[in-house]
Amino acid sequence: MSRNLLPSKGMRDFMPEEKRLREHVMGIIRDEYAKNGFLEIETPVVEDIERLIDSDGGENTKMIFKILKRGEKLDLDADTLKEDDLIDLGLRFDLTLPLSRFYCNNHNDLPKVFKAMQTGFVFRAERPQRGRFRSFMQCDVDIMGDETNFSEMELIDVVGKTLNRLDVEGFKVKINDRRLLTDAIVKSGFEAEDVTRVCISLDKADKIGIDGVRKDLVKQGFSNEAIENLITVMENIQSGGLDGAEKSGLNPDAVNSLREIMAAVLSINGGRYGIEFDFTLVRGMGYYTGTIFEVAYGDLGYSIAGGGRYDNMIGNFMGKQVPAVGFSIGFERLVEILKERGDGERDEDHLALIFEAETPAEIIRVGDELRATYTSVSAFRREKKFGRQLERLKKSGYKHFAVIEDGSAVVKEI
DSSP states (O other): OOOOOSOOTTOOOOOHHHHHHHHHHHHHHHHHHHHTTOEEOOOOSEEEHHHHHTTOOGGGGGSOOEEEOOGGGOOTTSSSOOHHHHEEEEEOSSSHHHHHHHHHHHGGGSOSSEEEEEEEEEEOOOOOBTTBOSEEEEEEEEEESOOSTHHHHHHHHHHHHHHHHTTOOSEEEEEEEHHHHHHHHHHTTOOGGGHHHHHHHHTTHHHHHHHHHHHHHHHTTOOHHHHHHHHHHHHHHHHHHHHHHHHTTOOHHHHHHHHHHHHHHHHHHTTSSEEEEOTTOOOSOTTOOSEEEEEEETTSSOEEEEEEEOTTHHHHHHSSOOOEEEEEEOHHHHHHHHHHHTTTSOOSOEEEEEESSOOHHHHHHHHHHHTTTSSEEEEEEOOSSHHHHHHHHHHTTEEEEEEEETTEEEEEEO
8 A cells, every 4th residue: 555655735845955055045044133133042833822813913823733632631522522622732823922922931031122033934724835835934033122113124124134145136125004004094984893804905906906905895895985085095105105194194103103214224225125115015914013014026926024013912911011023034935036046056065985895994084084175075885887876976966076096085076
């Protein structure tokens, strides 16, 4: 009977070359984060289920991998069993919730303004498709304890510098503020409880346009007056940007904050990338309270980084308001971009040491001598079909091979 040996649906194995590229990219990300003063932490992939469900993580709370209770806790003979009776833990769907819990537990031992970096796999039980997996890597930087918009400026700067170090070009930062969205929607005549539904329609504007947003809201049964009021705001902003938002009477603190952030970022980055106000930028997480931002890459129609301010999450845990803002690089999409560009190809000089009758001690001694010159040296027993063996080694990235003659290595090009 044959068995299915493929990874579980939505999961992946990584071949050596891809793993090498992933580690290379991760190394640059972590190095740049660290250079800018972010301290690395690590949190478990497992969290209490109640915490995950109550996190206001938007649609992601519907895609939690839930873990059955164990041992005596799992009573399958109980009458009228419900899901809540069977589960008590789940896999994290992002790194922000675990970071917030971590901060609550350890804030007395942390700096007043804590700059954290965290990398790791997160898990979402969604339908797998091209470029979308159930397990993927995130690379977060967060600042807790600073209520000023300097945090936004610093996060945008460090992510921009990281992408520059990876030679990613043609990206720009899109920025908005949840306070503007909420203000515009409520002042237009929608109920406060309808804000999320209206935001979902606004989020489609880049694909369906303003008229498409109007039709989508009409289809949902909202009043024509509220819809037209909101469309007027959108048109004012489309023609006038933040001036249009100000003309529409939207939250002045949010407008001024966005102006300050955008001016600072443009001044800092020396023209390496642009930043623009996008009123239809929503971001899916429900926990965002203020500034939100994404990094749009070229004309591909997707972001390669995103984040925002979530001032209420930590306070919900510890009963004390703590301002917080974070930015996450979309590691998987970034790796795909670099693979397509050819960054997966080896540029190091790896050598294969081919041996036949030499003693183990001699093989290891010669190998260590060669390691002073080459990126890596790996020993292989000579095969009968030597030409085919060299072909496979070349395909695996080896540029040279060596044989041992009279106790010394003779190096040749493959």
